[in-house]
């Protein structure tokens with residue numbers, strides 16, 4: 001039987017999220033929040049449909065995000081007292097107490113379950129990470145079974161995860177490596193095939 005994994009997905013409050021994408025929505029805060037939410041919902045929906053992913057939990061202090069996730073059947077945990085992305089992920093991983101845990105970024109709107117499954121298989125029981133398409137950031141970090149996640153997300157996180165001893169996984173998984181930070185990333189994700197929520201929240205320039 002396949003090893004099962006529980007995934008923690010961090011989501012900032014929508015009014016602070018995806019600032020590098022602000023120009024894509026013409027500076028309109030309502031459209032921007034809708035796009036940021038759609039990115040996260042499509043990511044989580046694909047992750048939850050991946051065989052062997054037992055549970056997906058978001059970490060967020062935004063009640064609108066928690067409520068939309070609940071409508072998908074996905075539970076949310078509040079942020080811990082300690083600020084920051086890595087603190088949120090450590091808190092989520094420890095709260096879940098899973099036999100195997102991973103952290104997945106919330107901005108993968110083209111994510112295909114078959115590609116996430118292939119990356120989980122490639123980890124083969126190791127603590128491992130998948131770099132983003134530029135090779136500098138990280139889209140997925142997996143703990144070894146029973147091991148600590150030890151997240152080191154932030155600028156240059158691929159290098160930090162590599163230095164921390166995590167195995168680097170690079171495979172034919174464009175949808176897993178295409179995190180959407182900028183308009184250029186959004187255009188590429190559109191070509192790969194966006195999830196339905198992001199497709200519906202796209203700014204006018206894409207149509």
Ligand SMILES: Nc1nc2c(ncn2[C@@H]2O[C@H](COP(=O)(O)OP(=O)(O)OP(=O)(O)O)[C@@H](O)[C@H]2O)c(=O)[nH]1
Nearest residue numbers: 010011012017018019020059060084085088106107
């Ligand atoms: N819960 C939580 N999630 C965070 C925090 N910081 C970043 N994230 C999430 O971590 C993921 C990766 O962050 P980034 O790719 O930098 O996204 P972002 O911070 O929304 O985008 P920028 O504002 O453009 O930097 C996104 O899903 C964010 O929502 C945090 O402090 N708490």
Ligand SMILES: C=C(OP(=O)(O)O)C(=O)O
Nearest residue numbers: 137138153154157179181
């Ligand atoms: C926080 C990260 O995301 P990005 O580089 O996309 O901001 C990361 O990759 O560690």
